[in-house]
Amino acid sequence: MIDLKDCGRFFENEELKKYTSFKIGGPAKYVLFPKNEESLIEAIKRARKDELEILILGNGSNVLCADEGYDGLVIILKSAFTKLDINDNKIIAGAGLSLRELANAALDKNLSGLEFAHGIPGSVGGGAIMNAGAYGSEMKNVVSSVKILDEDLNVKVLSNEEMDFSYRHSIAQDKNYIILEVEFSLNKDKSKEEIKNLMDDLWQRRLSKQPLEYPSAGSTFRRPEGHFVGQMVDEAGLRGLRHGGAMVSDKHSGFIINKDKATAKDVRELIEIVQKVIFDKFSVKLQREVKYIGGEYGNSCNNRDEWSR
Known part of the structure; x- marks a missing residue:
C-alpha cells in the first residue's frame, strides 16, 4: 500500500477509461496527478521502493488501456504541468x-x-x-x-x-x-489572420475527413513507406468492419473507433484482423501507432507491434 496524497491528487482503483481518448481501460491500482516536478520525482522514488510499475500519461490520446486495468501507478501530467x-x-x-x-x-x-x-x-x-x-x-x-x-x-x-x-x-x-x-x-x-485562417482550414479538413465524433486513439497504424493505410483498407473491403464494439471507421479507414462500448480486446482483435488481411492482400505489414498498456503489456507505452503473420 502506497500513500501519495502529499504528492498531488491521488486515487486508488481508478478507471483509466476516464483519462484516455479511446474511453477504454480498466482500473489502475493507483492514479496520481502530481503537484509539481518535485512531487513527480518523489512519487517515482516511492513507487520504485515499493516495486510498483509506473506509467506516465499526458492526454491519453495514443494509448489503448487493457480491460484488466493497470497493476501499478499511473502518473498523469496534464493538470499541473501546464506552464x-x-x-x-x-x-x-x-x-x-x-x-x-x-x-x-x-x-x-x-x-x-x-x-x-x-x-x-x-x-x-x-x-x-x-x-x-x-x-x-x-x-x-x-x-x-x-x-x-x-x-x-x-x-x-x-x-x-x-x-x-x-x-x-x-x-x-x-x-x-x-x-x-x-x-x-x-x-x-x-499575420494573425493568416495563422488563424490556416488553423481553421486544417481543423475543417480534420472534421470532414476524420471520425472525431467517436472515441479513438487517432490514426491506428503507422504509414508504411510507399502506401496509404486508408486506401489499402478500403481496397481490402474493410471500411466499416465491426468487431464487438470496435469498428473500422467508415469516414476514415485508417481509424479504428470505439463505436459502441468497445473493450480493449475488441480493438486489439480488430487491429489484428486488419493487419492479417492487409498482409495477405498487399504483402504489407501494418505497424500499430497506438500503444498497448496494462494487462500483459505491463508498463510499456513503447511496446513494438507483436503481430506477425
Missing part, C-alpha cells in the same frame, strides 16, 4: 499542456509554425516523445530543446539534435525519458 512562457519568438510549454492550447497561445502572439498541431489531440509531452505531425509538418521542425527526467531521475535539457527525431520517434522513447517541458522556436512571418 506557458512566451518571450519574443520562443515558447516554453509544460508537458501536460494540450497541443491545441499551445497552438492557440502561439496564435495570440502572432507566432507561426504550430498551425499543424492545433487539431492533434495530444499533449506537449506526448507530441515531443512521438514527434507528432500532420499536414506536412512535425514537432522536430519547431522544437528547439526539451527538458527531460531520465531513468536516474536527473533533470536534463536536450537539444533538437539530441532528441534524435524521426518519423513518430524520438530518443525519449528509447531511453524512457519523461518530458517535463518543451521549448519551441517559432516564426514571425505571418
